[in-house]
Amino acid sequence: MRIAADTDLCIGAGQCVLTDPELFDQDDDGTVVVLDDHPTGDKEDSAREAVNLCPAMALSLRD
Template identity: 70%
Template sequence: MRIVANTDVCVGAGQCVLTDSAVFDQDDDGTVAVLIENPEGQRLDGAREAVTLCPSRALSLVED
């Protein structure tokens, strides 16, 4: 699975970073930055949660 972030719709709420700061970060404008594009195990679980929590639906998971 691969994390895809649509930075054009990101509102900078930071829910992804709060879910797993090892996988997600925010740039100076607050826009999501994906640190681990292909998370595995527990990181994948956190990425799934972040996708669900994202208020702007800027995050998605896609099959490789």
């Protein structure tokens, strides 16, 4: 699994960071930064949750 982030869609809501700050951060403009784009184990569940919570649908998962 790989996390993909479309920074053009990101609105800086920060739900991803709140879901898992080990996987996501935000830059100075509030745009998502993926810290670990290949999560494993429990982090896969966190990544799925972050994708589902993103109000801008800026995150996706790919195999």
